[in-house]
Amino acid sequence: xxxxxxxxxxxxxxxxxxxxxxxxxxxxxxxxxxxxxxxxxxxxxxxxxxxxxxxxxxxxxxxxxxxxxxxxxxxxxxxxxxxxxxxxxxxxxxxxxxxxxxxxxxxxxxxxxxxxxxxxxxxxxxxxxxxxxxxxxxxxxxxxxxxxxxxxxxxxxxxxxxxxxxxxxxxxxxxxxxxxxxxxxxxxxxxxxxxxxxxxxxxxxxxxxxxxxxxxxxxxxxxxxxxxxxxxxxxxxxxxxxxxxxxxxxxxxxxxxxxxxxxxxxxxxxxxxxxxxxxxxxxxxxxxxxxxxxxxxxxxxxxxxxxxxxxxxxxxxxxxxxxxxxxxxxxxxxxxxxxxxxxxxxxxxxxxxxxxxxxxxxxxxxxxxxxxxxxxxxxxxxxxxxxxxxxxxxxxxxxxxxxx
Amino acid sequence: xxxxxxxxxxxxxxxxxxxxxxxxxxxxxxxxxxxxxxxxxxxxxxxxxxxxxxxxxxxxxxxxxxxxxxxxxxxxxxxxxxxxxxxxxxxxxxxxxxxxxxxxxxxxxxxxxxxxxxxxxxxxxxxxxxxxxxxxxxxxxxxxxxxxxxxxxxxxxxxxxxxxxxxxxxxxxxxxxxxxxxxxxxxxxxxxxxxxxxxxxxxxxxxxxxxxxxxxxxxxxxxxxxxxxxxxxxxxxxxxxxxxxxxxxxxxxxxxxxxxxxxxxxxxxxxxxxxxxxxxxxxxxxxxxxxxxxxxxxxxxxxxxxxxxxxxxxxxxxxxxxxx
Numbered sequence: 001x002x003x004x005x006x007x008x009x010x011x012x013x014x015x016x017x018x019x020x021x022x023x024x025x026x027x028x029x030x031x032x033x034x035x036x037x038x039x040x041x042x043x044x045x046x047x048x049x050x051x052x053x054x055x056x057x058x059x060x061x062x063x064x065x066x067x068x069x070x071x072x073x074x075x076x077x078x079x080x081x082x083x084x085x086x087x088x089x090x091x092x093x094x095x096x097x098x099x100x101x102x103x104x105x106x107x108x109x110x111x112x113x114x115x116x117x118x119x120x121x122x123x124x125x126x127x128x129x130x131x132x133x134x135x136x137x138x139x140x141x142x143x144x145x146x147x148x149x150x151x152x153x154x155x156x157x158x159x160x161x162x163x164x165x166x167x168x169x170x171x172x173x174x175x176x177x178x179x180x181x182x183x184x185x186x187x188x189x190x191x192x193x194x195x196x197x198x199x200x201x202x203x204x205x206x207x208x209x210x211x212x213x214x215x216x217x218x219x220x221x222x223x224x225x226x227x228x229x230x231x232x233x234x235x236x237x238x239x240x241x242x243x244x245x246x247x248x249x250x251x252x253x254x255x256x257x258x259x260x261x262x263x264x265x266x267x268x269x270x271x272x273x274x275x276x277x278x279x280x281x282x283x284x285x286x287x288x289x290x291x292x293x294x295x296x297x298x299x300x301x302x303x304x305x306x307x308x309x310x311x312x313x314x315x316x317x318x319x320x321x322x323x324x325x326x327x328x329x330x331x332x333x334x335x336x337x338x339x340x341x342x343x344x345x346x347x348x349x350x351x352x353x354x355x356x357x358x359x360x361x362x363x364x365x366x367x368x369x370x371x372x373x374x375x376x377x378x379x380x381x382x383x384x385x386x387x388x389x390x391x392x393x394x395x396x397x398x399x400x401x402x403x404x
Numbered sequence: 405x406x407x408x409x410x411x412x413x414x415x416x417x418x419x420x421x422x423x424x425x426x427x428x429x430x431x432x433x434x435x436x437x438x439x440x441x442x443x444x445x446x447x448x449x450x451x452x453x454x455x456x457x458x459x460x461x462x463x464x465x466x467x468x469x470x471x472x473x474x475x476x477x478x479x480x481x482x483x484x485x486x487x488x489x490x491x492x493x494x495x496x497x498x499x500x501x502x503x504x505x506x507x508x509x510x511x512x513x514x515x516x517x518x519x520x521x522x523x524x525x526x527x528x529x530x531x532x533x534x535x536x537x538x539x540x541x542x543x544x545x546x547x548x549x550x551x552x553x554x555x556x557x558x559x560x561x562x563x564x565x566x567x568x569x570x571x572x573x574x575x576x577x578x579x580x581x582x583x584x585x586x587x588x589x590x591x592x593x594x595x596x597x598x599x600x601x602x603x604x605x606x607x608x609x610x611x612x613x614x615x616x617x618x619x620x621x622x623x624x625x626x627x628x629x630x631x632x633x634x635x636x637x638x639x640x641x642x643x644x645x646x647x648x649x650x651x652x653x654x655x656x657x658x659x660x661x662x663x664x665x666x667x668x669x670x671x672x673x674x675x676x677x678x679x680x681x682x683x684x685x686x687x688x689x690x691x692x693x694x695x696x697x698x699x700x701x702x703x704x705x706x707x708x709x710x711x712x713x714x715x716x717x718x719x720x721x722x723x724x725x726x727x728x
Contacts, residue, residue: 304483305483308484308488308489382482383463383480383482384483
């Protein structure tokens, strides 16, 4: 059996999505900007896709939702345009973000620092959450933008976006949220919360890779990142990627309709998996379940280095993920875990398991069995576990890390 | 950057078959107890190296025959990634049957080499070389415990790049002999800095006592100082070609003052040295005529020939004089 538990990295494309996008590769292939019927034939489908995306996040007609190539483009677009529109030519020079953002925000901010922008990287609490009062305390008259992810790709922890949005609105500061890990996993209602910009990506909710979108509230000015033709109302040039736009529309509709029901089903499987893994001694799960996306577990297994565990899971046909040092180029410990306050040892043991609505009960059963077997094998080899042995009683618990 | 770099290879694809086999089924994992060693009349050595906080730690067990100093059995435990497990396993195997004094000569290069499927292809990707280094370090630790000496005593040289086992002395020599100016050149010549890259500059995955950037800067500075001193000595001994630019200009001016200028002044003219450029073939002296010499018909013929001939005779046959 093959079990894919790396859905925060990417998801399989829903067969219904594939079915809907296919004609736009072959039968309806015209350039939508052409005047003839070959081009205009795709217009109804594009309009439908746009409607579906607006509906999925409850955007108003006066808002813009512009298709991009991915969330990395959306995130870079916001940050670089804010720099150009508000920082270089204005009297504001400050951006607030967090220590745990996706590299498309974090690295873009680092690049802007080289251009003279002041960036505050906010810490997270022991749950991995950015607290609203912390955001409030760092906003100054010079702050142009606050950019905070809705949910973490590593931990699944959900930030208090509603409270942060209110604070930004009160202070007249633009607010961007990278909602890549939120859309399709938890309800995202843009009439319920205040954001000026919101990034999303289709391949995180069973759409194809290479298509994303940026929500821009009520025609906020935002200069284009890509200049060229007048595509997407002049917001984003480049010939429309019709099959992928159609696919994103279908995927977001499937992911968000009856989302509470879907969440409950995924959550039940996730909790069953988590409960079973926590039966192992000396295991920790980062963050409480209440504030976590319903599909994510970031578990630390004492004495078991992350890449070794990933290797064993892979041998058992289980795909998972680790931010552990030895699985990456720079050999540093998982920065998100360090930001949470985990010590270096813990940060070398994290394994991320992320489910989707396609994950089945029998896959969970298989994963539990194989995971336990792998832990047993690697702990038998482990020098760390040999020295300390299991803690008396071998109790498992939610991670009790302290912010530092 | 080039075509082959556009798609980053999977880390695991770069592991040799031996590495993957030993990751899955290490032959020597486990522990040896004191009682077990004693029952064979042997001595048990247990050495730890690394730390869980660094993501890598290994414990090495040796059962040593005290009469022969031969390691008759060896096992390991490892908190680490798959390559750490494989490196520890092969390291353990390399130790068995050797005298402690021989085992301590096993380096991380030997460990990595033993993990290769073919001699030409590395067993692990560059960033994984540190796992084999740890295997080497724990051997030194075990040997120091058995022999009752400091583990530092096994290292005759200061090793800067642990992955490629390149010493400080070697690096300094290679930089000098080949006039190296970049880290990339050092890596091409010695392989130092080509693996985990921690030794290149601070900020890598582990702190190092010496960094290539500092060694290069220090050695280049020493080379420049030595060159300057040699030039100064050369100036003193009259070797024109070895002089620094300033010394050359001074020497040319001195020759012009002594042998040329007076004749130019007599005719209401003069000259000044503007620049000196040196190539393998020529030393070009750029001059400017002043006063009556400027525009004089012989300034490009007889006068120029006389100035050049004088400088050639007094300083170097490579001199060409070029009026501007």
